[in-house]
Amino acid sequence: MELQEAKDRFVQAWGTLATQWGINRTMAQIHALLMISPNPLTTEDLMAQLQISRGNVSMNLRDLMDWGLVFKELRPGERKEYFFAEKDAWKVAKQVAKERRRREIEPVIKLLDELRGVPVRAGDADSETFHATIESISRVVNLADGALDAAMKAEESLILGTLIKLLR
Amino acid sequence: MELQEAKDRFVQAWGTLATQWGINRTMAQIHALLMISPNPLTTEDLMAQLQISRGNVSMNLRDLMDWGLVFKELRPGERKEYFFAEKDAWKVAKQVAKERRRREIEPVIKLLDELRGVPVRAGDADSETFHATIESISRVVNLADGALDAAMKAEESLILGTLIKLLR
DNA sequence: ATTTAATTTCAATAATTTTTGAAAGTACAA
DNA sequence: TTGTACTTTCAAAAATTATTGAAATTAAAT
Numbered sequence: 001m002e003l004q005e006a007k008d009r010f011v012q013a014w015g016t017l018a019t020q021w022g023i024n025r026t027m028a029q030i031h032a033l034l035m036i037s038p039n040p041l042t043t044e045d046l047m048a049q050l051q052i053s054r055g056n057v058s059m060n061l062r063d064l065m066d067w068g069l070v071f072k073e074l075r076p077g078e079r080k081e082y083f084f085a086e087k088d089a090w091k092v093a094k095q096v097a098k099e100r101r102r103r104e105i106e107p108v109i110k111l112l113d114e115l116r117g118v119p120v121r122a123g124d125a126d127s128e129t130f131h132a133t134i135e136s137i138s139r140v141v142n143l144a145d146g147a148l149d150a151a152m153k154a155e156e157s158l159i160l161g162t163l164i165k166l167l168r
Numbered sequence: 169m170e171l172q173e174a175k176d177r178f179v180q181a182w183g184t185l186a187t188q189w190g191i192n193r194t195m196a197q198i199h200a201l202l203m204i205s206p207n208p209l210t211t212e213d214l215m216a217q218l219q220i221s222r223g224n225v226s227m228n229l230r231d232l233m234d235w236g237l238v239f240k241e242l243r244p245g246e247r248k249e250y251f252f253a254e255k256d257a258w259k260v261a262k263q264v265a266k267e268r269r270r271r272e273i274e275p276v277i278k279l280l281d282e283l284r285g286v287p288v289r290a291g292d293a294d295s296e297t298f299h300a301t302i303e304s305i306s307r308v309v310n311l312a313d314g315a316l317d318a319a320m321k322a323e324e325s326l327i328l329g330t331l332i333k334l335l336r
Numbered sequence: 337a338t339t340t341a342a343t344t345t346c347a348a349t350a351a352t353t354t355t356t357g358a359a360a361g362t363a364c365a366a
Numbered sequence: 367t368t369g370t371a372c373t374t375t376c377a378a379a380a381a382t383t384a385t386t387g388a389a390a391t392t393a394a395a396t
Contacts, residue, residue: 001283001285002286003286003292003294003295003298006283006286009279009283017272017276019190021189021190021272022189023190024353024354025354026355035301035305036294037297038293052355053355053356053357054356055355055358055373055374055375055376056354056355058373058375059355059374059375079370079371079373080373081373087297087300087304088304089301089304089305089307089308089309090307090308092308093308104185104189108181108185111177111181114177115174115177117169118169118170118171118174125207126171126206127171128206129205129206129255130175130204132255133203133204133257134178136255136256136258137203137257139257139258139324140257140261141257143328143331146331147331150331156307160311163311163314163318165330192384193384194384194385220386221385222343222386222387223344223345223346223385224384224386226343226345227344227345227385247340247341247343247393247394247395248343249342
């Protein structure tokens, strides 16, 4: 396989994977391109490589910066902006975990805590099943939340060691 | 909060969360309803509670069964089918992890292995960055894959212990 | 065999999400 | 202050995804 073909396949696959996880395809493709590029790219570069509009690039770059995955570089004497991405996949994973936790898991934990507070009507099957299920989900969500929190703070090598013990 | 309001909020929130993770809203809502229902429900029940069409219920139930999250119950002497869901959230999480791993992570690992095989052109920044990034992603994806595999096989209580150690 | 009670399928439609492109905005340089 | 080189915004259009509903299918009961 040629390098160019490999790059294209990677960018394509990353976009497809992203949609399966609720992330916009183009955003993932821009991120993929920046991750494999040795130097920062301009809006024009991204427009050309992905064959998409200026507005599309601009909006998705903003989202990627909001996610803390892409950064802007300003070069003295140049007006246009250059963009680059963190290339260490472990740092990227930690950042994604951090953001999804804040944006999505935290509100769910809050709701589950409220729902746990609804009084149980003893003898009422509906009420009892509802409570048992919410309790069960609550435990798992809090477990996942704790796991993400732990993973976020840890080094990749440390996780590997823990994992090996767990797999034994 | 009333029980009915609590149920509605849960079903609603579960649907919203699902879309953020690439899962169809209605599928998640049907699953949520079945998880909090003490007894199996019919297609009619689901149509009425979610105000959706028969075809929609039928298709989403099939998907849920394909995911191994919902099961069919046939009652002797009755023609219509009853559906119920696994209520243990840890088992549900394990099943989801198992399926996503098989459907999404495995193909990605296969691709990354192919891309790792593309020869590096020493001195070529493009080629070197591409390889370094693919290697980095590959390590993290394999780590995540291993973590999911370990979690899938473990008991909830066991995970908690490991997690506490990791958090310390 | 026919009727009946259900489920499934899928083309058409609706809803949602993404993308475009041109106008508005920004800010540097002359 | 005007021009220039760029970025951002956002309403409209396009693309994608989800839903409907009626016809086809299935299979049990008569």
